[in-house]
Amino acid sequence: MIAILGAMEEEVAPLLKTLGDYKEVKHANNTFYLANFKGKELVIAYSKIGKVNAALTATVMIEKFGATKLLFTGVAGALNENLKIGDMLYASSLVQHDLDITAFGHPYGYVPGTSIFMKSDVNLNALAAKIAKTKGINLLEGVIATGDQFVCNGERKEWIKTTFKADATEMEGASVALVCESLGVPFFILRAISDEAGGGAEFDFDEFLQSSANISADFVLSMVEEL
Ligand code: ADE
16 A cells, blocks of 8 residues: 655645545545555545644554555745756655754754654655656755744745755655654655745745646656556
8 A cells, every 4th residue: 555645635636636536535534535546556645734734644544544655745845046946856854843952952853762854765765766867857855844834934944954954845744754764664755846935935835836736746646656
């Protein structure tokens, strides 16, 4: 069973549209879509925005639906100036930028019992790179910084970028990474850029959410074919 997770309806709707045929199962105040694609069993859901929702949904996909691999699809704000709206990147590692117990002398993003950065699965990342190369798609890899905050402020953007050497920011990836790592499930986090996370990013986000979500969703489905 392969899980495909997004945060927002817009991020998952393109998948359901392509699949056409699926079964709905309600659980934990959410809907899980079960489908078959090219002989592969899929469980698909949008978690709703934020780290807690994403962690809950990823856990359910693994523990209740038996997912043995998880692919995340969605959009992100660019921190690296080489990333433009519509570009795609996958996370080589992820960090929670809003996790802060620096008052006790710990670095940003760290709490005892965890590491600051979580690494995604090298095999899934290599598969993505191979598919991108074959299709002539420009796919970057980088650090994704996750937090319960829509970043639309130049100062906060610069802080996240320099503190964690992060390339993009979003609101779910690192929590999904933590769940998958804890439960021993290989994961892949893909994001297409919807905005540049500075002042006014909310306007770009509204304008480009759907087009960038479509780009990311198409790519994860092309990965499923090869799994
Ligand atoms: N997802 C897409 N753009 C984002 C931003 N600027 N901040 C947080 N999450 C995002």
